[in-house]
Amino acid sequence: MNHRDRARGCLLGLAAGDALGAPAENMTPEQITARWGRLTEIEGGGTDDTEYTIFAASLLLRHGHALTPADVAAAYRSEIIPLMTGPMRGAGFSELGTVQALRRGLEPPLTGRVHAHGWSDGLAMRAAPYGIFCPGDPAEAARLVEQDGLVSGDGEGILGGRAVAGAVAAAMAGARPGEVADAALAVIPADSWTARAIARVREVLGDISGTAGQGTTGNGTTGQGTAGDGIPGDLGRRLHDAVVVRHYPWTDVAPEAVALALAAFLAGEGDVEASVTFGVGLGRDADTIGAIAGAMAGAFQGEAGVPRRWAERIGPATGKCLPAVKGRHVLDVADELAKGR
């Protein structure tokens, strides 16, 4: 499997996870199982996850390893803010909070600190291109994604981005699922919410199967459950109990979303369909969890790992969240990233 193949699998998996998870956002695992059994068929288009990922990739293609927070802030000011004529559709609190900070004339890192949602999973959801750009070099992927994150996030939000970029960088070099999770942990401090959340989901999965996270060939025949079944037993509930903040109504908290996405990737043993359907079955920020799990699994298995029926549903971005990326297809972006590194 070559680098281009993994890059295409990564972004196709991300877009498929985003689209598959969109209708399950903010639902509980029990509600999802009651409605779909296992949610396996894409119903509509993707959301902010895919469009912000394409935007992040465009930054990398322009600036490469020299990318700085000032470059990212300049791109927000020239490509996002002027095209916002009304509501900022699909944006989370962190993106609009950042735009407001930029409009006030603040510069990074304050732009990511003065709003109250530095822990947003908005960076984690768009971190995959940084991993594609740095195959086998999780530390550099994490350093690069942080340049982006310093504009819009802070603290655990940046760590969530680092973890996903590091994980994708490892998967791009053929690391097994357990090694991918190790790579995510290696680029964030052990004394962090994100690291503790990842450790807790691994503990839950370790209880289920002594080999969980060790990985197999990722040929689509393994993984937790098959299409039609919900997430097995009470696993979804146990994963929630391990990392979900009960008394908080918003679901886009990076430590939670990143840990649940990694749990899905491990439970699915790196298989795209198994990982993504498991991830979106966890609900909460289901589109982002699906997107991150899809990016890791797609990088691990390559383009052929993404079910054809899903790939056929992924068209050019509509620009409904970010008009600047309208018309761009994730596969073209993947090809450019593969060439441009």
Add this chain to the structure above:
Amino acid sequence: MSGDRIRGAFIGLAIGDAAGWPAARHRSALHAPWSRRLHRELDLFAEEHRITTLPVPFALNQPTAPLALGPSDDAEWLAWTVLTLRRPRAEAFRELAGREDVRARISVASALDNLAKGVEPPASGHDNPHFFDDAAAIRAVAFGAAGLDPTDDARVTNAGDGVLGARAVAAAIAAAVGGAPVSDAVEAALAVLPEDTAIGHNARLAVQAGRKAGEAFGAVPALDAALLDHVYSYAVGAAQTVPIALALAEASGGAVGPAVSAAACLAATADSAPALAGAITGACGGYGAIPEGWIAPVRTLAGCCLPELAGRDLLELTEGLT
């Protein structure tokens, strides 16, 4: 002298707590749940019928006393802090974990869950979606009055700007209780807030806005423009409420009335900025400077967050501190 200022800080906080519009909503927790359900239905009715007449907390077949002017969450959490002040903080909080009758900010509710799961401080305050809120800053009024460091307490429920907000409030209260003029109390708070943090950046912006306006009420529009992005759903961020309180305390010359009135005008932050402004200015002017008509309505706690505190006298609780 310091006893007068401590009483001033506590009653000032209770005045600000009572003056903000959310107080009646917190106090309506003393009513039967169905009355709050009716309130939600009236909200929906207004939305569907395009009616601009907004429902206020009401008493249908319920006692009216909870809806009279009075203190709510902030005064109760301050009282709880005084009652537990000398105990290890995680131990004091752990007793609240698992209780179903406690109402608290998101940071505190999440920290209690963390403690119940075995996540200890500082992770209990750090692995917390509302680590940045001002729950600890409110409690810090007690620590400042007692001349104690609020950090260990703050770290149970908060991190980052949430802990810095507590340190800043404790510093301002300690200075004011010690007899410093309001400008020195505000400087003492600014001195513990690094400039590269949101709370440090905002505090300096806010104080500048207050100085430019020259008085508290006149600073309201500038504070709204400079500090409130109106993006997020819960406006109890320490990086907003503490700077607003510092700016209005100074711009009012340390007078409770103008500082609290102006803070109550900023609707988004009216849950806690008036209470913090009232605490700082109350400490500066002392109990003797509190407008007399406010004392009786706000000194007795309602028990809307911590039911065991219903009927407790906030002024009596200050006696242990002096």
